[in-house]
Amino acid sequence: MSTESLLDGWKPTAPGDVTPREESKMEGSPVRIEGVRAAAAPGTASVRNKVELKDVSFYYGDFKALDDITLDVPENQVTALIGPSGCGKSTVLRLINRMHEEIGHTRVEGQVLLDGRDIHDRDVDVVELRSRVGEIFQKPNPFPKSIYDNIAYGPRLMGVRKKDELDDIVERSLVQAALWKEVKNKLGNSAMDLSGGQQQRLCIARTLAVQPEVILMDEPCSALDPVATQQIEDTIEVLKEDYTIIIVTHNMQQAARISQFTGFMLVQETGEPGRLVEYGATSKIFTMPDREETENYITGRFG
């Protein structure tokens, strides 16, 4: 697969960005990477960083799963994390809403900052954090309730009781998630009767209803067909106006299409922790990556 074909649907910002493979090849490879200090990508000085990971390492029990990840996530942009299975992409996501705590026996080193504040501080309320950082899961997971009750679930937790207020939130969230037209006449029906793609958009609407600032998406399209995937991608495109989105994806075309920034993660050898090999503007990662591993991965030589 050539680099060009990966860029279907993605338009390079400047003509001539596409780089021949030879230019980016590094001398004396393979190189062992000890955690790349990925500064914010060039040309983003004006963009505020919403989420920052600083020298983050992560352990499941004794097993080191992530090593020294440093990553700046700019506000109101889509940041994609790509890499082969098991490289720790989803683990990075979990650290940002502290869902890793639901597993037990985990340890975090370094800092994860949301608006400059370390969310792993002891006095940060995890419940409040999760209402600010929403998550869309790999497999759509609507609750076995009506469509309406799924969306109203979050607002009700926060004490919204008035019927008309809830009605407004439900409609607004469904419109934002591009599902309103399909379900407006059957809000009382079970969410389980929707198709997979509709269920995933319902989950997006459910997350939007609590008005988070950051939305984490863990391979949100991996269980969906191409049409449903297209709809989710269109939704993401609109959502980034108001939300900071971090998406983990296996699908490189998808990363190229929808993200402004891309991080490439990799486990160098079995048993080693996942590292962030390269991070920068999506246009750069997909056309002239600095690292050979990145190039090999996006051109489909492994992974």
Place this chain on the structure above:
Amino acid sequence: MRKSKKLSELLISKTILACGVFAIGVMLLIFVFLLKDAVSLGGSYSFLDFLTGRNWYPISTPPVFGALPLILGSLLVTAIAVVIAVPLGVGTAIYLAEIAPAWLRETMKPAIEVIAAIPSVVLGFIGLTLMAPFIQSLFNINTGLTAFTGGLVLAFMALPTIISIAEDAITSVPRAYRQGSLALGATPWQTTSRVVVPAAMSGISASVMLGIGRAIGETMVVLMVTGNAAVMPTSLDSIFKPVRTLTGTIAQEMGETVFQSPHYYALFAVGLILFVITFIINWIADVVLHRYREAE
């Protein structure tokens, strides 16, 4: 080779068919027998009087077979058992499934299931010798052998069924629901009470129905600890008075009746009532469980 294979297939399938037909046939025969003898009462006694009569004097002349006190007795004892066992059982199930650490859950669950293996006569004995005197002195009443004592022991008997099935139902709620709820900023308790328990509700209801079924059909315990006075439970304080249940009546009187006498038939009619009540409860449990499986 192929022929013998075909033959053995045929033999096996016919044998299994015979097992099924036999089991179902036996059940049908029991039901027909019960029905036949119960209906025979109609020859000498009006069914309406039987169902609504407030007095059960089977050996007076002429005998009076008013089953209402027995029906109400059974329902009262069962209701007491349900009121005690359901909150306790469902609460324990939620605790074990959602809150307890894994090691505790793994020790507690088999331990609770062992309770189901205690013979009911042993529980009745404990009720008779320990609980009845305790309840008598606690509430300062004439006898400790009351509907309440029976309900208490029955609650204890129904607990393992309720806990075990409800815990299974709660545990089998997909993790994805929990994660989805937590990721929306719900606290663990909000997640449990608003997502997990409602999702497991049909399984929990089924556990309750099966627990009730167990309580209403129980004989030995109620025979030993409810006092066995066939008195109409008319007011709330009947809870602390002796009652007689459908099951207890049959167990106590069947040995003394004359074969094919009106009393004999009346006891079969009592059995039929019990059968109908149990059938309805099991049917509801089945419908509820079925809906629960469909929802998955």
